[in-house]
Amino acid sequence: MRIISIVIFLLSLLIHQILKWKLARYASMQLRSGLTGAEIAAKMLQYYGIRDVTISCTQGHLTDHYNPVNKTVNLSETVFYASNAGSAAVAAHECGHAVQHAKGYAFLKFRSAMVPLLSFTSRYMMWIILIGIFLARTTLLPLEIGIGLFAVTTLFTFITLPVEFDASRRALAWINQQNIVSSQEYTAAKNALWWAAMTYVMAALGSLAELLHLLSILNRRRD
Template identity: 40%
Template sequence: MSSVLYLLIIVAFGLSVWAQFKVKGTFNKWSESPAFSGMTGAEVARRILDANGLHDVPVEPVPGKLTDHYDPVARAVRLSESVYYSNSIAAVSVAAHECGHALQHRDAYGFLVLRHKMFPVVNFASGVAPLLLLAGFLFQALNLLALGILFFSAAVAFQVVTLPVEFNASNRAKDILVRQGFIRNTEERGVSKVLNAAAFTYVAATLVAVMQLLYYISIFFGQSDE
């Protein structure tokens, strides 16, 4: 059973690597196609936030590529320079997605609230779990292995909860971009390509984590039967 799971983990890792290449390739492709509105990612984000009463949420540039995120603590939308200053379909898609998270925060979207509450625990668990698992394997200590699995499970649960948060933000982004006229109907395909590629990276990462968890559990029961 463990060997089958190990193979599945390798396959999941392969999908994760492919997903990273896919999202970069898709972003680069649609970065070459300007949206008909001519507005930059920063301008689109500002318009979306203001139209939804979030005048106090700043839109800030950050260095790097695909480093875009919404900071719930500072309540700020942060866009990479390739999104902030660009008027491409890729840029407005990503900008709208991050604004989708700001709208989730405003609406107290259930999965986002849960994710925020889980974060402090998961942050600790993610750091401790590898040490406990390693100690459990080295010393064949079932109690340490079980505790490591428990902490690792918290990290996996966090990734699972992240999925609906990301998909919901993307759905909000697509709806807003069309409804507020930032893109033409003919540009929806490009928006979907960009956002779907980004979403798949989360799916692949979650799949890897779930496979790893199942592998650790199989080892635990294998050792307990000896």
């Protein structure tokens, strides 16, 4: 099981690098419309009648995200100011989350509800697991609690998948229907979002593999 975790980790690194390469490649594909990521985001929010969401520029690379708490679409500088296939895809995708929020998309609501619990588990989970392994000869309770907390994080990664795929679906449908991109630009945007989605898939698989590894440790301690 540990070997599987390592393989998934290496694949995750590879996919992340491919995504960066794809976005860098599509950065040179300037949109015929000339719209920047920020302008595309504004148009998409306006189209869906969403007026309580703010679009902001955030520092860093691949730091784009939608915050349902303060209702902000946060776009990195390379997306906010850029006008290319990659920036169009990312901006529309993040607005796809805002659309999900406005429409009460079930999986987004479920994921948002899990965030407070996840903040607790991420802070204490590994310490509890380490203590559990250390005390396994005496009691298995701490290890069982730690693995239970890890299962919560694994569930979160899998709940994230439909949220991300649905946001991409909404984004691609909108930029295509509204003629934001040409057919060639649409193909590039779709490809960029596919590789972005694969990073979430690998994160979910990696978390599942690690959970199964911890369960195997627990089973050996019980024998």
